[in-house]
Amino acid sequence: MSLSTQTDSRANAPATSAEIDASCRAPVLFLFTSAALWLVAAAAIGLIASLKMHQPLLLVRGAELTYGRVLAAASNAFLFGFAAQAILGVTLWMLSRLGGTPLVAPLVALLGAVVWNLAVTAGVGGILAGDSSGYEGFEFPGYAVPALLIAYTFIALCALATYFQRRERESYVSQWYLLAALFALPWAYLTVHSLLLVDPVRGVAQAAINLWAVAVLREIWLGGSALAVIFYLVPKLLNRPLHNRGYALLGFWMLLILGGWTGLYEGAPLPLWMVKLGGFASLLMIFPLFVVAWNLHATANGQVVLGAECRVLRFAGFGLFAYLTATLVMAMNPLVSAALQFTHYTAAVKHVAFYGAFSMAMFAAIYHIVPRLAGTDWPCENPMKWHFTLASAGVLLVALPLAVGGWKQGMGLLDPSVDFNQISRTALMPIRVSTLGEILWLAGSLLLVGNLVRLLARRFCPCAALAAWVESNGGAR
Amino acid sequence: MNQAPLLVFGIFAALSTSWFGLVVWPQIQLGALKPVEIEETGQIYPSARSGLAQQGADVYRANNCAACHTQQVRPGTDIARGWGARRTVAQDYIFDSPVMLGSSRIGPDLANIGARQIDDNWHLVHLYKPRLVAEKSVMPSYRFLFTKGAIGAKPSPNALKLPPEEAQRFAGHEIVPKADALALVAYLRSLRSDAPLFEAPLPAKPKTKPATLSAPTTNSPAKK
Secondary structure, eight states, X not given: OOOOHHHHHHHSOOOOHHHHHHHHHHHHHHHHHHHHHHHHHHHHHHHHHHHHHHOTTSSOSSSTTOHHHHHHHHHHIIIIIIIHHHHHHHHHHHHHHHHXXXXXXXXHHHHHHHHHHHHHXXXXXXXXXXXXXXXXXOOSOGXXXXXXXXXXXXXXXXXXXXXXXXXXXXXXXXXXXXXXXXXXXXXXXXXXXXXXXXXXXXXXXXXXXXXXXXHIIIIIIIIHHHHHHHHHHHHHHXXXXXXXXXXXXXXXXXXXXXXXXXXXXXXXXXXXXXXXXHHXXXXXXXXXXXXXXXXXXXXXXXXXXXXXXXXXXXXXXXXXXXXXXXXXXXXXXXXXXXXXXTSHXXXXXXXXXXXXXXXXXXXXXXXXXXXXXXXXXXXXXXXXXXXXXXXXXXXXXXXXXXXXXXXXXXXXXXXXXXXXXXXXXXXXXXXXXXXXXXXHHHHHXXXXXXXXXXHHHHHHOHHXXXXXXXXXXXXXX | OOOHHHHHHHHHHXXXXXXXXXXXXXXXXXXXXXXXXXXXXXXXXXXXXXXXXXXXXXXXXXXXXXXXXXXXXXXTXXXXXXXXXXXXXXXXXXXXXXXXXXXXXXXXXXXXXXXXXXXXXXXXXXXXXXXXXXXXXXXXXXXXXXXXXXXXXXXXXXXXXXXHHHHHHTTTEEEEEOHHHHHHHHHHHHOOOOSOOSSXXXXXXXXXXXXXXXXXXXXXXXXX
C-alpha cells in the first residue's frame, strides 16, 4: 500500500470510470443484492413484530417468535444485513470513483462479503434461538461476532487500500464521511464485544457503553453514510459544484465529535455530568445540521431536490429531508425526554432516521450505482417509481401514527392517576396503522429485489454472459 | 483534508472524545462500586442474586423482555406512579450483567416489581395468560414456559392456581410451569431497588415514623 499519495497522484492519471466500475462489479453487486435480500427479511420479521404489538395472542406457541426476540432479530437484520452491506458497497464504489483508482483486491472484498452474510445469518438465527447478548442494537450472540469482525476487516482493508492509492489528490466530503463510517462501526462493535460480552464491565458502565455505541451507529455510521450519499448525488445529479468545502468540513467534524454523546437521556441512572453533557451535545447537533442543510441548499441553488423529476434524486431528496427532520427532532430530545423518552415517540423518531433518512439515501445510491456496474440501464422506470411511492408512504405511515401515539402515551404517563394498562391501550390504534406502513415498506423492499434481479438477469444471464463481459470491458458507460 | 493519514488520525481523535467520556470514564468513576451497608437497617445493599434468580435473568435476556419493560425509575412521575420509592442509581445495578435498563415502556417499569408484587402464583398466571390477571393487557402470552397435562394420581405441587372460571375450562388438566418460568419469577421477585442510599435517599415523609417499605399486593399503581 503506497502512502505517498501526493507524489503518485501527479504521476498517475486517474483511471477511467469503466476500469473502476469493472473492478468494483463483483463485490459491490454482491453486497447490494444481499443487502436488498436482508432488507426484505428484516421487513418481514419486523412486520411480525408490528402485528404482535396489537395482536398479543398471535404466534405465542413457540419461544422463537416471541415479541422481544422478533423485534431484536428484525433490527439486527436491518442494521447488519441491510445497512452494513449497503454502506460497504457504497464505500467501495465511491472511494474508487472519487479517488480515480480501481478497487484494490476486489476478490478479497467479495470473500469478506460472503463471510459477512454467513455471520449475520448466524447472528439473527442466534437471537431467535434465545442467544441474544441482551445489549440493545448489538444483540448478536458472542459466537457470531468474531466472524463478523474478520469479514469486515477484509472489506475495510480493500476500501482503505483503495483510498490510500487514490489518484485524485483533492478529497471530497463524501470520502470523509465514508471513512469515518468505515472506522465507526468496528470501533463501536469491538468496544461492545470486548467490554460487554467477553469481559463485561460492572454495573451501569455497561449501559453507558451501550448508549455510546448505539449513538455512534446512529449518528456517525448510518447518518454519516447517508450524508456521504446525499453530498455525492445532489451536486452530481443537479450538475452543480458543492457550494462550500469549508462548511462541509465544519459539519463533518462537529458530527464526529458530538455524535457519540447524543444517546443519553434525562433521568438515566448515570452520573449527572454525563447526562447533562449528553443533553448539551444533543442540542449542539443543531449546528452541524444547519451547516449541512445550508450547504446543500446553496448547492442546489433553487433547483428542486425534494420531489425532483429524476427518480434517484427523489430518493436522495426524501432521505435528506428525513435526515434533517430526524436530527432536528432528536436535538430537541432533552426538552421533551421527561415525558416522551420511553414511548412510541422515540420509536417514531428512530424510524424516520433509519428508514426515512438512511434507507432512502441508500436506495438512491443503489439505483445510481448498479446500472453503472452492470453496464445497462434499469429495464423499466416504473418499478423504481413504485418503490419510491411505497417506501415513502411506508415511512410516513409508521412514523406519524407512532409519534401521535407516543405523544398520547407520554401525556398519560405524566398523570399518575391514569391506569397504566389504559395508557398502553391508547396507543393501539396508531400501532395498527403503523402495521399498514410496515406492509407498504415490505412491498417496496420486494420491488427493490425484483428490480435488481431483473436487471442482473438481463445483464448476466448465462447465454449472454460472455458477450456481456466482453462488451462491458470495452466501457459501455 | 487531502492528506489521508491526517484525515484518518483526525477521525480517530474526534471519535475518541466521546469514547473516552462514555466508555473509559464511567469505568474510572463507577467501576469500583461495591455493596454498601445501609445505615438505617444495617443490611448490605445490593446483595447478589440467588442461583435461581440468576437463571431467571437469563430467561429475561433470551426473550428480550427489555423490549417492553424498563428497569429504571426516574425522579418525578415514575415515583408518583408507584414504580419505586426513589430514583434508581448506579449502585442498584452492580450485580446485573447484562444491565437491561430497557428503552421502551409498552409494559410497566420493573425496577421494583419484586416489592410491588410478591405473589409467585400471580406472576406465573400472568406469564401464562396476562389477561387473566391484568384486564385487556397488551402483553403476549408466554405459554411456552408451561406444560399442560392431565392431572394424574398426584397433582403437581407447582401447578398454577387459576381463577375459577379459567380453571373450569381446564377441568381435569393442570398447567405446570417449566424450570424457566420458575427461574424468571424468582428473578422478577429479586428486582427491587428501594434501599435508602446516601446518593438516593427515600423522599422524606413529613413528620411520621421512619418510612417503612410497604409492599402493595398488586402490580397496579399505588392508589393515592
